[in-house]
Amino acid sequence: xxxxxxxxxxxxxxxxxxxxTAIADTSIKNAALEQMALNLIDNKEILMAENEKDLxxxxxxxxTSAMIDRLKLTELRIEAMAxxxxxxxxxxxxxxxxxxxxxxxxxxxxxxxxxxxGVIIIIYESRPNVTADAASLCLKTGNxxxxxxxxxxxxxxIAIYRQISSALEKVGLDKNAIQVxxxxxxxxxxxLLKADEFADLVIPRGGEGLIRxxxxxxTIPVIKHYKGVCHVYVDEFADPDMxxxxxxxxxxxxxxxxxxxxxxLVHEKLAGTFLPDVCKGMSDAAVELRGxxxxxxxVPGIQLAIDEDWSTEYLEKILxxxxxxxxxxxxxxxxAYGSSHSDVIITEDKTNAKKFVDEVDSAAVYVNxxxxxxxxxxxxxxxxxxxxxxxxxxxGPMGLKELTSYKYIIHGTGQIRK
Amino acid sequence: xxxxxxxxxxxxxxxxxxxxTAIADTSIKNAALEQMALNLIDNKEILMAENEKDLxxxxxxxxTSAMIDRLKLTELRIEAMAxxxxxxxxxxxxxxxxxxxxxxxxxxxxxxxxxxxGVIIIIYESRPNVTADAASLCLKTGNxxxxxxxxxxxxxxIAIYRQISSALEKVGLDKNAIQVxxxxxxxxxxxLLKADEFADLVIPRGGEGLIRxxxxxxTIPVIKHYKGVCHVYVDEFADPDMxxxxxxxxxxxxxxxxxxxxxxLVHEKLAGTFLPDVCKGMSDAAVELRGxxxxxxxVPGIQLAIDEDWSTEYLEKILxxxxxxxxxxxxxxxxAYGSSHSDVIITEDKTNAKKFVDEVDSAAVYVNxxxxxxxxxxxxxxxxxxxxxxxxxxxGPMGLKELTSYKYIIHGTGQIRK
Numbered sequence: 127x128x129x130x131x132x133x134x135x136x137x138x139x140x141x142x143x144x145x146x147t148a149i150a151d152t153s154i155k156n157a158a159l160e161q162m163a164l165n166l167i168d169n170k171e172i173l174m175a176e177n178e179k180d181l182x183x184x185x186x187x188x189x190t191s192a193m194i195d196r197l198k199l200t201e202l203r204i205e206a207m208a209x210x211x212x213x214x215x216x217x218x219x220x221x222x223x224x225x226x227x228x229x230x231x232x233x234x235x236x237x238x239x240x241x242x243x244g245v246i247i248i249i250y251e252s253r254p255n256v257t258a259d260a261a262s263l264c265l266k267t268g269n270x271x272x273x274x275x276x277x278x279x280x281x282x283x284i285a286i287y288r289q290i291s292s293a294l295e296k297v298g299l300d301k302n303a304i305q306v307x308x309x310x311x312x313x314x315x316x317x318l319l320k321a322d323e324f325a326d327l328v329i330p331r332g333g334e335g336l337i338r339x340x341x342x343x344x345t346i347p348v349i350k351h352y353k354g355v356c357h358v359y360v361d362e363f364a365d366p367d368m369x370x371x372x373x374x375x376x377x378x379x380x381x382x383x384x385x386x387x388x389x390x391l392v393h394e395k396l397a398g399t400f401l402p403d404v405c406k407g408m409s410d411a412a413v414e415l416r417g418x419x420x421x422x423x424x425v426p427g428i429q430l431a432i433d434e435d436w437s438t439e440y441l442e443k444i445l446x447x448x449x450x451x452x453x454x455x456x457x458x459x460x461x462a463y464g465s466s467h468s469d470v471i472i473t474e475d476k477t478n479a480k481k482f483v484d485e486v487d488s489a490a491v492y493v494n495x496x497x498x499x500x501x502x503x504x505x506x507x508x509x510x511x512x513x514x515x516x517x518x519x520x521x522g523p524m525g526l527k528e529l530t531s532y533k534y535i536i537h538g539t540g541q542i543r544k
Numbered sequence: 545x546x547x548x549x550x551x552x553x554x555x556x557x558x559x560x561x562x563x564x565t566a567i568a569d570t571s572i573k574n575a576a577l578e579q580m581a582l583n584l585i586d587n588k589e590i591l592m593a594e595n596e597k598d599l600x601x602x603x604x605x606x607x608t609s610a611m612i613d614r615l616k617l618t619e620l621r622i623e624a625m626a627x628x629x630x631x632x633x634x635x636x637x638x639x640x641x642x643x644x645x646x647x648x649x650x651x652x653x654x655x656x657x658x659x660x661x662g663v664i665i666i667i668y669e670s671r672p673n674v675t676a677d678a679a680s681l682c683l684k685t686g687n688x689x690x691x692x693x694x695x696x697x698x699x700x701x702i703a704i705y706r707q708i709s710s711a712l713e714k715v716g717l718d719k720n721a722i723q724v725x726x727x728x729x730x731x732x733x734x735x736l737l738k739a740d741e742f743a744d745l746v747i748p749r750g751g752e753g754l755i756r757x758x759x760x761x762x763t764i765p766v767i768k769h770y771k772g773v774c775h776v777y778v779d780e781f782a783d784p785d786m787x788x789x790x791x792x793x794x795x796x797x798x799x800x801x802x803x804x805x806x807x808x809l810v811h812e813k814l815a816g817t818f819l820p821d822v823c824k825g826m827s828d829a830a831v832e833l834r835g836x837x838x839x840x841x842x843v844p845g846i847q848l849a850i851d852e853d854w855s856t857e858y859l860e861k862i863l864x865x866x867x868x869x870x871x872x873x874x875x876x877x878x879x880a881y882g883s884s885h886s887d888v889i890i891t892e893d894k895t896n897a898k899k900f901v902d903e904v905d906s907a908a909v910y911v912n913x914x915x916x917x918x919x920x921x922x923x924x925x926x927x928x929x930x931x932x933x934x935x936x937x938x939x940g941p942m943g944l945k946e947l948t949s950y951k952y953i954i955h956g957t958g959q960i961r962k
Contacts, residue, residue, distance in 0.1 A: 145879065145903070145905065148905070149902050149903060228923075228924055230922070230923075230924060234913055234917060234922075236923060236924075241905075243935050243936070244905070244935055322759070326934075326935045326936070327935070327936060341740070341763050342763055345759050345760055347765060347766070347934065347936045348765070349936070365958070368958040371958065371960055372958065372960060375960035375961060376960075379960070379961050461563065479955075483953045484567050485563070485567060487563070487566070487659075487662070487951070488951065489951060489952060490951070490952040490953075490954060491951060491952070491953050491954070492953075492954045492955075492956060493953075493954070493955045493956060494955070494956045494957055494958055494959075495652055495954055495955075495956025495957075495958070495959040495960075496956075496959060496960045496961050498960070498961035499652060499954065499959070499961060500952075504648070504652075504961070505646075505648075505654060505952070506646055506648060506654075516744075516765065517661050517662055517744045517745070517949035518661070518744070518745060518765045518767070518936060518937040518949065519936040519937040521949055521950055521951060521952075522951070522952050531935035531936065531939055532939055533905075533906065533907060533908070533909060533939060533940070534907060534908040534909070534918075534923070534939075534940050535901045535908075535909050535910075535911075536908060536909070536910045536911070536913055536917065537897075537910075537911045537912070537913075538910060538911060538912045538913025538914075539912055539913075540783070540786040540789065540790065540912055540913070541912075541913040541914060541917070542789055542790055542793035542794075542797070542913075542914045542916070543793060543797050543914050543916035543917060543922070
């Protein structure tokens, strides 16, 4: 297979398809989604049979049981995937929305209109459900999508893709509106990332290594988040009971997610009483504690942290703890070690709350709430394609609106420039 | 000089400064702008003396008279530069604007707030006025800026920079909020473009070569436009007089700009009468005409165009002309050869107007007006840092708002995620 020629055809076909999806009626896009969900349900057996090939290969290649679990398609998971697609049908279509409108003194009527981005490339790791999730959100917003999943899930992804394609064709949409890369050749990614003439956006989803590789090699704009090193700062004016509940929730409600707390910062005035209490809660839930010297002195069970701890996204039941002597120290620590994802202050003091939200440069900055709320559904977006810690285009949770661009449409009556 | 270490210090200093400018009051930022304008006027002689060094080098290096003219700082140009800075003072500061606000069912109050982007790198060619223009717009929006101008204007840029720095210090802002790269070493650009840990955005301004180099080497997000191949399509239902005026204005009002028309598309039903008329106007203004076979047959003075013509940004008095047999042909041509910048339909037919604005995928799509209006001032933005033909973050003219990002600020009363 000539991978370069293969990718070239894929991106050209996607570009051509994007011109059609961009002007497709909401009803057609919804009909396609409906049909996609139906096809997945109707062809469960085929999907599971193809998935079985991936699972066998995964076992042969010695993947961990956690990885194998992520890869696995069960009847229930296929139904959930179909359900996810159906939920996208109910979301309102942001395309064609008039964002702004102004009439200039010369009579020109300038409208800023929401339009699809165009061609979006998604590069992701082994979860096959991303294939259906990402495709449905991108289709709803009128984009053409190119999906490149991990090699571990290649058979599953292609099987899902066949069902998607046939749904697109059935409703009369260009089947190239959603394409899956069918080769596991690594060069394919390299060619995709240089196709800036045809593609408008790359969204990498996966570990930091995958994302860095995309950023370093792409000439197409990338939206990403490397990791989530989220902080809760317990201020000297915190309500200790509220602080305790929020810290436990931020760490424990789902430790493997990017919006879980990784570092807890505690003001020294409160540390003596608060730390033993919260650490007991953490230890009871089997959280490993690593802290600064001060915190180790206060709570005997804490191990001494090393510098690397402060910038580590554990994604598991490990927490780093630091006692700080002021709110400025806390902000400084977050600025030095944080990942600009989600950071919280617990305080009853309005001045400190304002200082924290003004000065902490993160996608989501909270006063008196859990870090775990940084999520498209929790923010009321109805869906989430990912979270961005970038500052351009989209920051924080990305919903349907963040999958759109805009254009200016100007109506005149013969105006010329003087 | 160790260029790597030099750039490393520059980007770190910029990041530190950006944290201060991000929270600086509008009044302080305006005071700095006022002082910058004053300093430039008060030090005209120094600026012109330094500029003289660049001019001498330019002559020795055999730069064209057009390039030397662009480089030159006269008393009048320095005053215009100061005036430009003063105009930025009068623009309203977009930072801290509440873009959206929502209260979730669980009581969380989510605000989406406009914030500065952070650290912006501007890479540009020889016009020294960009140094002051870009710096003032970025400062007004609370960003820290790193400016890298062309080597031809190095003395002028540094001289302007000294005045800017002293203004920042005088009002108590961090002088590193605006920095100019003082070495002409080309490696400096390479190091800057990899500083994604510290910088948030690169805006290249210049020719296509410079911009491609930035896109290919940057790991920092880039906003750009390669070129402006703008079209006017004269529909079969056009008012011929209006069409003639708009075509002449689009080509001639300022041929060297990116929003000037480069290709005129004319419906075949109108071509026989319209083309001779408009071409006479063009020829009278010394425009060289290059056209398709049909247009050559209609107007004897037109040379036969080659394929390359259709994708060329002439930036001078050359026009390519094509007779098309339908609106679909016109849209297809624009899609194949255009640069997604500014495209116009002249028509009295509403259906065709709608089809054109829906299907032409450009930053600005016009009905019955000149291409020349794609401009921050003409759009009412009050300023312009450039024009984007990208689809992410900013599309079309970029004003102050486009130099901002947003963050989510969430106020709770102890909410945890269930």
